[in-house]
Amino acid sequence: MSEVFAVYGAAGCGRSLMPVAVEQLKILGNTSQIVFIDDALTHDTSVNGYVAMNYDRFKSLESSNKFVLVAIANGNIRQQLVEKVQHDDIALWTVQGSTTLIMDSVIIGAGSALSPFVTIASNVTIGKCFHANLYSYVEHDCIIGDYVTFAPRVSCNGNIHIHDYAYIGAGAVIKQGTPDKPLIIGNGAIVGMGAVVTKDVPAGVVVVGNPARPLNK
Ligand code: UDP
Secondary structure, eight states: OOEEEEEEOOSHHHHHHHHHHHHHHHHHTOOOEEEEEOTTOSSOEEETTEEEEOHHHHHHSOOSEEEEEEOOSOHHHHHHHHHHHHHTTOEEOOEEOTTOEEOSSEEEOTTOEEOTTOEEOSSEEEOTTOEEOTTOEEOTTOEEOTTOEEOTTOEEOSSEEEOTTOEEOTTOEEOOOOSSSOEEEOTTOEEOTTOEEOSOBOTTOEEETTTTEEOOO
């Protein structure tokens, strides 16, 4: 066996990204095997028709080249698994759908997953292992850090900076910044589902509502 590809995580995120990964291999004319990795498995099984195994079993597969997409929505868990995979000299795999649109001068870090109907507009820089779920977009001149996660249909307008580990909930809309004053979503901040973000969100803060305000616990 020369190459083997894997989607790490066989829960919601992984099962939704597997068809995207399969389609990408097909478009490239690559007929290599593709499997699920999930550490909840004690023995090999089948998930949606694909072979599924735990990480130790995956590591033991004989193959000259292994590629892994870590498909887990939680950015911190994603990082732990990515670091383990890289420590084992296994390559990160970046996956995008055939309907994903990437415009000009876009840089996207390794290990990212861009779901179907995602659009990344021009002059955007994105760090490693970004997840953009169905129908999300990133407009021009945005800078996005490492391990950032977008749930479905996030509207990230132009001149927005999103720092590492931030999580943006489904349907959230983030107001456009300006070149001299980008709107900033801080490190590890969480934007709730459907929130309308009109100003900066400090690091670690959870905001909800329209206009988005810090969540009172
Ligand atoms: N998982 C794993 N190894 C880990 C942590 C998680 O294989 O070290 C798997 C876990 O067994 C589960 C999936 O990753 O099947 C994460 O599922 P969850 O529903 O939490 O996340 P989602 O798929 O929604 O991102």
